[in-house]
Each structure stands twice: as structure tokens, then as C-alpha cells.
Amino acid sequence: MMKKKEAVPVRARIAITNFFVHVCLAVLSVIWLFPIFWVILTSFRGEKGSYMSTFFPKTYTVNNYIKLFTETSVLNFPRMFTNTLIxxxxxxxxxxxxxLAVSYCMSRLKFRARKPFMNVALVLKLFPAFMSMIAVYYILKAMGLSEGAMIRVAxxxxxxxxxGIEFYIAKGFFDTIPKVLDEAAFLDGATKFQVFTKITVPLSKPIIxxxxxxxxxxxxxxxxxxxxIxxxxxxxxxxxxxLWKMLEKEYIDNWYTAFAAxxxxxxxxxxxxxVITQRFYSSGMSGAVKG
Amino acid sequence: MGKRKKRVNEFASPYTIGNAVKKGDLITKLSMLFMGAGNIAHGQIVKGFLFLIIEINYILFMFQNGLHNLEMLPSLGTQAQQEIWNEKKGIYEYIAGDNSLLILLYGVLTLSITAGFVLLWVASLRSAYKAEVLSKTGKHISSFKDDIKDLFNQNLHILLMTPPVMGILLFTILPLIFMITMAFTNYSKYDDHLVLFDWVGLANFAKVLSFHDSIGQTFWSVLAWTIIWAIFATGLNYVLGMILAIVINRKDTKLKGLWRFCFVLSIAIPQFVSLLIMRTMLQPEGAVNTMLKNIGLIDTALPFFTNTMWARVTVIVINLWIGIPYTLMQVTGILQNIPGELYESARVDGANVFDIFFKITLPYMLFVTTPYLIMQFTGNVNNFNVIYLLSQGHPTPVGSTAGKTDLLITWLYKLTIDQQYFNLGAVIGIMTFTVLAIIAIVTYRNTGSYKDEEGFQ
Known part of the structure; x- marks a missing residue:
């Protein structure tokens, strides 16, 4: 803004860029939301079956939802919902x-097993999870957790x-929190545990x-x-x-729309x-240490 | 006494087992046999008895089950289930045979418990020696109350790490060891070895790695595709996701929350739902082909999952739909952590958008997110969901156990769950691991965030 003549074109250019950016974002959002929109449409579809010739349903109904919650003899959806929620x-x-516990230890505490643990965790993550799936089942069975209500515990x-292995992201975040804060707290006589609960955790909302x-x-x-299991x-x-079951051959024709519901x-x-947690992303860490 | 070793490394302690055995007094040496004796003698009653109780429990366990478990391990059981005709009752009666799988599991379990016990034994001996030295030099021996207090300060790592580490041991490491041992057996439906099986050494590895065996040939081609897939899936997701995040984060972008919400919402839909829906949409008679035909762009259905090249591109593109929101979520938090002063001073110096991106944003992001990138790469090599739910590995050549879009992990799943070749599955798991380990360790050790954790403080 040194010369007044250039001010207007610059502003116009910014306006064009902004317009372009927003159009791009809108198009991308539509692409991303499209399958979601389609599921919602399908869940209100009147016709049964998994394939159809038109994009929009011919008839609309809420019976798919009613079926889902009332026809509990074959596939008891309400119970599955409760199970999963618990x-x-x-x-x-x-x-x-x-x-959080592991990340804090890895980021802030110095102890003998720290580096070895980080290496071991990295190595463990390289193994495919299903490889040990069957073994996990037998271990749970040996613990008596494979039958009845204990399946939930399992x-x-x-x-x-x-x-505890998934600490890398949170550790990376903790590493960016200035250590000055911890040191100030130690000077005030705080224990490490207090620093963890009163300083690190409140400052880590995005990562939490x-x-x-x-x-x-x-x-x-x-x-x-x-x-x-x-x-x-x-x-x-x-x-x-x-839901997976609903798409199996014997159920799919009757249950496809209920699956969408x-x-x-x-x-x-x-x-x-x-929606509730979105706001934690906006403010983030800015302003943790002023000056 | 009181002689202190020069500190060679940060965590060296004078209370080692070597010193305990050489210089410890009678009580300390007695602790080798009766764990906790030294602690009890020096007033650490609770701690001492805890050690003792653990020892008693271990010995009881070993005599009740442990020794038997270890004894069976070399043979993995020999007794097959038998069927005997009972004349009186007129029915077949079954005599339970050995189950090699359980023998193997309990054997591994016993070995792990023993390893854990040895570690505790070392800890107890060191603790006993420490108590002895402290009492001789007239220093304060920490009471049980002090120990508890220390857990919240100097020893916070023990308090915080114990539960997660126990979980990892039980649900990650132990099953893993168990499955690795399986690679050295003939546990498969081949020759009917599903109940009783034996150790076969490295035979399975030879089979998978050979160029002449059909399994071996499949392995090499699947491996090549897995690596291509992982590079594309990781690189594209990271770059495009970060650009998207930066665009949304721009000062002039309006409705930041709304945009972020739109993209992140796709994560709210479970992957298997969105993927299964996309699969139905991309079928020859699915929504996409129907629409294109109606518009008149194509005459015959596009071969999304029937042509090798089409299938491969399709899974990579659809993976972008899955992956970009995750990158966005991950990167947004860190982008906001970049100190604002860096940008301000750059702007004062007259830097443009590209300068700022390449000189400030990208180095900072790479610094913080390299571990994340490596995890993404390994995650993609092990990306079961996208492949299995979308293409199920198809197109599959006739007679092959793996399809053209099968990754090592989906092939592993097919081999174990569908076809019950548990031993080959375990070998492929180990091979997957080996490939990843080499890539990951080399790159990880060369990254800034590993070498210099405080570089950006």
C-alpha cells in the first residue's frame, strides 16, 4: 500500500482469489457430501432392493426406520446400538x-525406558493387526471373556x-507446548502430576x-x-x-434400505x-504463552 | 561404601544386580531366594511383602500349570482325538486329543509370565541392595508412603505408563509372538493339520519367497502393488489434505468452520458404510454407470472393478475421499500451532505466499508430522478396509489366491480366514512387517523430530 494507485487492483485481485477459493471449496464439499446425501435419500426410499434405475427414489417413506427399530426378531438393531454405545x-x-498418559511421558519425562519404548512401539505398529486377531480371541477365551455378557468387556x-501405542500424534503436539510453562509451574512447587493435569491437558484440547x-x-x-469375538x-x-449382516445375500433385498437408515x-x-467439538480446532494453542 | 560410579549415561545407577551379588550382605543375597527379604529387613515392609507374594504366586502357578505347558511345547501334542465304539451304549465315544493351538498359546503365555517374573526379580534384588546401601550410609530409606508420593512426581512415568504398557503386552505383543511362532508350523488345512500340527522350521518362508512356487509368484506381484498403492495413497492424501487445510486456514477464507465440517462429516460415516455404498454405485449396473448411460456418455458400463488398471486407479481415487479429511483434521491443529510471529516477520520481509509455504509452513509441518507420515504409509500398506470393502481384491485371475488389487494384508486375511492357511498367513504378516520395518526405521531415524525433539521450541 505504498502508492494509492496500486491499492485498487490489489484489492480486486484478492477478491478474485477469494471468490475462486470459495467456489473450489464449495465444489469439493459437494463431492464429499454426495455419498452422505445418497445414503439419506436411500434411507427414505420406498422401493426395496439394492439397485435402481433412477437417481431419485420414486416413492418416499419412513418405514425403513420403523422397520429398523421394530422388527427385532431377525436383526435386533436397538440392542446392537446400545451394545456399541456402551x-x-x-x-x-x-x-x-x-x-495421553503415554504421550506425556514420552514428551516430557526423562527415564531409562523412554527411547526403547518409542522404538518398540514403532516396530509394533508395523505388524498387521489381523495377524494377531485369532490369538487375541484365544487369549480372551482363556480369560473367560468369550461367552455371554462378557463379550462386551472383551x-x-x-x-x-x-x-497406548498410538501416542505419536499427541506426543508431537505436546512437544510444541512451550516448556517454559512447565518450568514456571515447577518453580511454584507443582509436582509433575500436577503439571500434567493442570497445564498440559488443558492446553491440549485439539489433540484430546x-x-x-x-x-x-x-x-x-x-x-x-x-x-x-x-x-x-x-x-x-x-x-x-x-449392518454388515444386512448386506449379506440372504438379507440384502429386504434390508438394503434399512441398512441405509x-x-x-x-x-x-x-x-x-x-459439531460440539469443532470449536476446539479454531482456537487451538494460540495464546498459550503471551510475551 | 558409598562409592559412586561416574555417571556414564544419564540413567546409570549404582544399584545393579552385579553389585548386589558381589557387594551385598547376607540379607541382600537372601533376597535372591526370597524376594523382598532385604526390603522387609530394612523396614520397607509393604514393598517387601508385595515382592514375596508375587514370588509365591509364580511358584504356585509353575507347579500347577506352567511346567506342564512348557513340557508340551516342543512336540505341540501328539494325541489325536479318538473315536471308540462303546458296545454297551451302542454309540461312538470320543476321547479328547491334544489341541496344538492351545498348547502353543499356553506355552507362549508361560514363557511370557516367566520373562515378566525375571524382570520383577531383578527389580526386587536391586531394591534390596539399595535399601542395604542406604541404611549403611545412614541415609533415609523411603517408606511406602514416600514411594506412593514419588509416583506422582519423580516416578510419574511408572504410574502413567504401567496400565498402557500392560494393555500393550497383553493385547498386542503376546498375540503377536503367538502368531509369529505359527509361521514355523504346518498349521493349515493342507494335509489336515488344523488340530494337530508340528514345527516345520523355515519351510513356509522358502515357499513364499520362491519364484517357482505359485504362492511365491503371487507374493512378489502382490508386494509390488502394495508398495505402489502405499506411495500414491500416502503422498496424495498428505499433499492435497495439507493444501486444503491451508486454504481453509487462510485469513480471508470465510466460514472456516462450515468447510471443515463438510469435509470432516465424511469421517462420521463409518468407512464400511461409505465404501460399501460406493461399491454398489460403481457396479456395472450401479448408479454411476446408469447415470452416465442415461446422459449418453458411454454405451457399455465402465469396468471399475473388472479391469486391473481401472480397479487400481479407482481404489486410489476413492481412498482420497476417505483420507483427505483425516489429513485435514490432523494438520489443522498443528497449523494453528505455528507461531504467528514467524508469519508476521516473513510478511514484513516481503515474502509471498509460496515463500511462506516452502520456507515456513512445509518445514514446520514436515518436522512435526514426519512420524504421522510414516504411520500413514504403514497404515496404507495395512489398509484393509478400503481394498476389502471396495474391490475385495478383484479382479482375480482364475486359480490365484490373490486378486490384482489385493494388498498383502487382504491376501493374508483371505489366506487365513477364508482358506485356513494359518502358517502362510503368518509368514506374509512377517514379510509385511519386514518391508515396513526397513522403510520406517531408516526414514524415522533420519527425521528431525526424532533427532532433535526440541528443535522448534
Missing amino acids: IAVCSCIISTFFV LILVYSGGA VYTIITTFIAPWVDFIFARV CRANADYYTVALG GSVCISIPIAILF
């Missing part, structure tokens, strides 16, 4: 604690047990939210471990397993969670 809440609490353990979201989602979307115990099926239903709690 498992997801418990495993997300445990996992988040594990991840699934919680499966989803949260090894969570990230951890909570990812660990909460795991039980909703996993059907492979659930299939191995639940086997034929349909009473303890999770939502993912139930079910997908909409399970996405709602997760979507709500996103």
Missing part, C-alpha cells in the same frame, strides 16, 4: 487416558487395550478431541474384530456387524460429537 464410551475413555479390551473422536469411532466402524452370539453384535442413525451421534 463399548464405544468405555473404550474411548480408557484409550484416551492411555494415549470388545472394550480389544479396542482399548493396545491404545482428536483422540476422543478417533477412539470413539473405532467400535462403530470395526466389523472384523467384532466378527471374530462375537462369532454367532447375535445378542452382543455391534452395529457394524449388524441404520447408517444414518449411527452417524448421528458421531456427527453431533463433531
Whole structure:
């Protein structure tokens, strides 16, 4: 803005760039939202079956939802929903604690086993998870967790047990929190535990939210471990397993639209969670240390 | 006494087992046999008894089950289930045979418990020696209360790390060891070895790695595709996701929250739902082909999952739909962590958008997210969902166990779950690991965030 003559073209250029950026974002958003839109359309579709010749349904109905929650004799969706919710809440609490605890230790505490642990964790993550799937089942069986209501406990353990390994992202975040804050607290006589709970954790909302979201989602979307652990115990099926079942050959014609309805239903709690937690991303860490 | 070693490394301690054995007094040496004796003698009653109780439990376990488990391990059981005709009742009666799988599992379990016990034994001996030295030099021996207090300060890592590490041991490491041992057996449906199986050494590895065996040839082609897939999936997701995040993060972009929400919403839909829906949409008679035909752009259906090249491009493109929001979520938090002063001073110096991106944003992001990138790469090599739900590995040549879009991981799944070649599955798991380990360790050790964790402080 040295010369007044250039001011207008610069502003115009900025306006054009902004327009272009927003159009691009809008187009991309449509692409990203398209499958979601399609699921919602399908969930209200009147015609049965998985294929159709037109994009928009010919008739609309809410019977798919009613069927999902009332026809509980073949596939008991409400029970699956409760099962998954219990498992997801418990495993997300445990996992988040594990991840934060390990990340803090890796980022801030100095002890003998630190570097070896980081290397071991990195190595462990390289093994494909299914490789040990069958072994996990037998271990749970040996612990007496493979039958009846204990299946829920088994699934919680499966989803949260090894969570401590997933510390890299949170550690990277903790590393960016200035150490000056910790040192100031130590001078005031705080213990390391207090620094962890009173300084690091409150400053780490974005990464905590990230951890909570990812660990909460795991039980909703996993059907492979659930299939191995639940086997034929349909009473303890999770939502993912139930929805997967709806797409099997003997159910798909009757249940495809109900499957879409079910997908909409399970996405709602997760979507709500996103809305609530979005604001943590906006402010982030800026302003943790002023001056 | 009181002689201190010069500190060679940061964590060296004078209370080693060597010193305990050489210089310890009678009580300390007694602790080798009765764990906790030294602690009890020097007033650390609770700690001492805890050690003792653990020792008693271990010995009881070993005599009840452990020794038997170890004894069976070399043979993996020999007794097959037998069927005997019972004349009186007129029925067949079954005599339970050995189950090699359980023998192997319990054997591995016993070995792990023993390893854990040895570690505790070392800890107890060192603790006993430390108590002895402290009492001789007249220093304060920490009481149980002090120990608890220390857990919240100097020893916070023990408090925080123990539960997660126990979880990792039980649900990650132990099963892994168990499965690795399986690679050295003939546990498969081939020759009916599903109940009783034996150790076969490296035979399975030879089979998978050979160029002449059909399994071996499949392995090499699947491996090549897996690596191509991982490079494309990781690189494109990272670069495009970061550009998107930066565009949304721009000062002049309006409705930041809305855009982020639109993209992140796709994560809210479980992957298997969106992928299965895309699969139905991309079928020959699915929504996409129907629409294109209606518009008149094509006459015959596009071969999304029937032509090798089409299938491969399709899975990579659809993986972008899955992956970019994750990159966006991950990167946004860190982008906001870049100190604003860096940008301001760059702007004052007259840097343009590209300068700022290449000189400030990208180095900072690479610094913080290299571990994340490596994890993405390994995650993609092990990306089961996208392949299995989308293309199921198809197109599959006749007679092959793996399709053209199968990754090592989906092939592993097919081999173990569908076809019950558990031993070959385990070998492929180990090979996957080997490939990843080489790539990851080399790159990870050369990154800034490993060498210099405080570089950006």
C-alpha cells in the first residue's frame, strides 16, 4: 500500500482469489457430501432392493426406520446400538487416558525406558493387526471373556487395550507446548502430576478431541474384530456387524434400505460429537504463552 | 561404601544386580531366594511383602500349570482325538486329543509370565541392595508412603505408563509372538493339520519367497502393488489434505468452520458404510454407470472393478475421499500451532505466499508430522478396509489366491480366514512387517523430530 494507485487492483485481485477459493471449496464439499446425501435419500426410499434405475427414489417413506427399530426378531438393531454405545464410551475413555498418559511421558519425562519404548512401539505398529486377531480371541477365551455378557468387556479390551501405542500424534503436539510453562509451574512447587493435569491437558484440547473422536469411532466402524469375538452370539453384535449382516445375500433385498437408515442413525451421534467439538480446532494453542 | 560410579549415561545407577551379588550382605543375597527379604529387613515392609507374594504366586502357578505347558511345547501334542465304539451304549465315544493351538498359546503365555517374573526379580534384588546401601550410609530409606508420593512426581512415568504398557503386552505383543511362532508350523488345512500340527522350521518362508512356487509368484506381484498403492495413497492424501487445510486456514477464507465440517462429516460415516455404498454405485449396473448411460456418455458400463488398471486407479481415487479429511483434521491443529510471529516477520520481509509455504509452513509441518507420515504409509500398506470393502481384491485371475488389487494384508486375511492357511498367513504378516520395518526405521531415524525433539521450541 505504498502508492494509492496500486491499492485498487490489489484489492480486486484478492477478491478474485477469494471468490475462486470459495467456489473450489464449495465444489469439493459437494463431492464429499454426495455419498452422505445418497445414503439419506436411500434411507427414505420406498422401493426395496439394492439397485435402481433412477437417481431419485420414486416413492418416499419412513418405514425403513420403523422397520429398523421394530422388527427385532431377525436383526435386533436397538440392542446392537446400545451394545456399541456402551463399548464405544468405555473404550474411548480408557484409550484416551492411555494415549495421553503415554504421550506425556514420552514428551516430557526423562527415564531409562523412554527411547526403547518409542522404538518398540514403532516396530509394533508395523505388524498387521489381523495377524494377531485369532490369538487375541484365544487369549480372551482363556480369560473367560468369550461367552455371554462378557463379550462386551472383551470388545472394550480389544479396542482399548493396545491404545497406548498410538501416542505419536499427541506426543508431537505436546512437544510444541512451550516448556517454559512447565518450568514456571515447577518453580511454584507443582509436582509433575500436577503439571500434567493442570497445564498440559488443558492446553491440549485439539489433540484430546482428536483422540476422543478417533477412539470413539473405532467400535462403530470395526466389523472384523467384532466378527471374530462375537462369532454367532447375535445378542452382543455391534452395529457394524449388524449392518454388515444386512448386506449379506440372504438379507440384502429386504434390508438394503434399512441398512441405509441404520447408517444414518449411527452417524448421528458421531456427527453431533463433531459439531460440539469443532470449536476446539479454531482456537487451538494460540495464546498459550503471551510475551 | 558409598562409592559412586561416574555417571556414564544419564540413567546409570549404582544399584545393579552385579553389585548386589558381589557387594551385598547376607540379607541382600537372601533376597535372591526370597524376594523382598532385604526390603522387609530394612523396614520397607509393604514393598517387601508385595515382592514375596508375587514370588509365591509364580511358584504356585509353575507347579500347577506352567511346567506342564512348557513340557508340551516342543512336540505341540501328539494325541489325536479318538473315536471308540462303546458296545454297551451302542454309540461312538470320543476321547479328547491334544489341541496344538492351545498348547502353543499356553506355552507362549508361560514363557511370557516367566520373562515378566525375571524382570520383577531383578527389580526386587536391586531394591534390596539399595535399601542395604542406604541404611549403611545412614541415609533415609523411603517408606511406602514416600514411594506412593514419588509416583506422582519423580516416578510419574511408572504410574502413567504401567496400565498402557500392560494393555500393550497383553493385547498386542503376546498375540503377536503367538502368531509369529505359527509361521514355523504346518498349521493349515493342507494335509489336515488344523488340530494337530508340528514345527516345520523355515519351510513356509522358502515357499513364499520362491519364484517357482505359485504362492511365491503371487507374493512378489502382490508386494509390488502394495508398495505402489502405499506411495500414491500416502503422498496424495498428505499433499492435497495439507493444501486444503491451508486454504481453509487462510485469513480471508470465510466460514472456516462450515468447510471443515463438510469435509470432516465424511469421517462420521463409518468407512464400511461409505465404501460399501460406493461399491454398489460403481457396479456395472450401479448408479454411476446408469447415470452416465442415461446422459449418453458411454454405451457399455465402465469396468471399475473388472479391469486391473481401472480397479487400481479407482481404489486410489476413492481412498482420497476417505483420507483427505483425516489429513485435514490432523494438520489443522498443528497449523494453528505455528507461531504467528514467524508469519508476521516473513510478511514484513516481503515474502509471498509460496515463500511462506516452502520456507515456513512445509518445514514446520514436515518436522512435526514426519512420524504421522510414516504411520500413514504403514497404515496404507495395512489398509484393509478400503481394498476389502471396495474391490475385495478383484479382479482375480482364475486359480490365484490373490486378486490384482489385493494388498498383502487382504491376501493374508483371505489366506487365513477364508482358506485356513494359518502358517502362510503368518509368514506374509512377517514379510509385511519386514518391508515396513526397513522403510520406517531408516526414514524415522533420519527425521528431525526424532533427532532433535526440541528443535522448534
